Amino acid sequence: AQTVTQSQPEMSVQEAETVTLSCTYDTSESDYYLFWYKQPPSRQMILVIRQEAYKQQNATENRFSVNFQKAAKSFSLKISDSQLGDAAMYFCAYRSAGWQGGKLIFGQGTELSVKP
Amino acid sequence: EPEVTQTPSHQVTQMGQEVILRCVPISNHLYFYWYRQILGQKVEFLVSFYNNEISEKSEIFDDQFSVERPDGSNFTLKIRSTKLEDSAMYFCASREQLYYGYTFGSGTRLTVV
Numbered sequence: 001a002q003t004v005t006q007s008q009p010e011m012s013v014q015e016a017e018t019v020t021l022s023c024t025y026d027t028s029e030s031d032y033y034l035f036w037y038k039q040p041p042s043r044q045m046i047l048v049i050r051q052e053a054y055k056q057q058n059a060t061e062n063r064f065s066v067n068f069q070k071a072a073k074s075f076s077l078k079i080s081d082s083q084l085g086d087a088a089m090y091f092c093a094y095r096s097a098g099w100q101g102g103k104l105i106f107g108q109g110t111e112l113s114v115k116p
Numbered sequence: 117e118p119e120v121t122q123t124p125s126h127q128v129t130q131m132g133q134e135v136i137l138r139c140v141p142i143s144n145h146l147y148f149y150w151y152r153q154i155l156g157q158k159v160e161f162l163v164s165f166y167n168n169e170i171s172e173k174s175e176i177f178d179d180q181f182s183v184e185r186p187d188g189s190n191f192t193l194k195i196r197s198t199k200l201e202d203s204a205m206y207f208c209a210s211r212e213q214l215y216y217g218y219t220f221g222s223g224t225r226l227t228v229v
Contacts, residue, residue, distance in 0.1 A: 035217075043205055045159070045220035091159060102147055102211065103161040103172055104218065 002027045004094050006107035013082045014115050020067075021077045021110045023092030031097035034068065034075045035104065039089040048090070051075065053097070079112075087114045118142040122208050122221035129228055132197050137224045139191045139208030147211040148191045149218070150183065152176065154204045162206075165191065198228045 003026045013019035025034070036048040051059045051068050058066050063083075067076045079086055092107040121140040129135050141148050150162040163173040163183055170183065182194045191210075195202055208221040 042222070043153075043225075044222050045207060045209075047217055050217060093159075103149065103164055103174075104151070104159075105161065106159040108158045 141210030145210035
């Protein structure tokens with residue numbers, strides 16, 4: 001069974017600085033998708049970024065980028081120029097690429113606080 | 117932008133009562149999901165639904181739980197006899213194609229007293 005681990009329960013960053021959130025996963029599959037979701041205090045789940053395992057190029061969405069290391073099974077999220085609105089819980093998630101219903105497997109989450 | 121709508125946003129129920137959580141997925145989406153998040157914990161998969169039947173379910177999704185898509189638009193999660201430990205945030209999600217991203221609803225906070 002696949003597992004996702006986020007080893008940092010809490011992280012803090014100064015406004016305008018850069019922060020990296022860690023995620024590792026365990027799978028025997030070669031094709032899969034990885035996601036980062038943001039959950040603000042409203043508890044809405046918002047997709048931040050996604051990465052296809054077959055792509056070597058790291059995904060980027062504006063100030064958000066990932067460092068995808070397939071061999072190491074690592075998928076970290078870098079937030080550049082952090083803003084107060086980035087404060088939230090961040091979840092890393094895994095999904096098999098094959099047809100198995102497509103469930104997401106989530107990590108435990110990292111609570112990010114942004115200091116003004 | 118299309119949204120997944122969940123109602124109610126908050127429901128309080130007595131232990132042992134039945135509850136139905138409702139979701140309206142995005143109209144052209146084909147895959148539907150329910151997830152649960154106990155306060156302060158990670159988001160857990162409950163069930164996936166495709167082509168009017170359950171495609172996968174977790175160990176949490178026991179006989180007390182059921183899902184239905186009664187009229188082609190709504191997608192419901194029923195808990196037959198609620199327990200205190202069912203208190204959680206329940207998220208509905210939908211997806212258009214197998215390889216597309218998910219859209220989550222804003223959740224229903226269920227409190228069992």
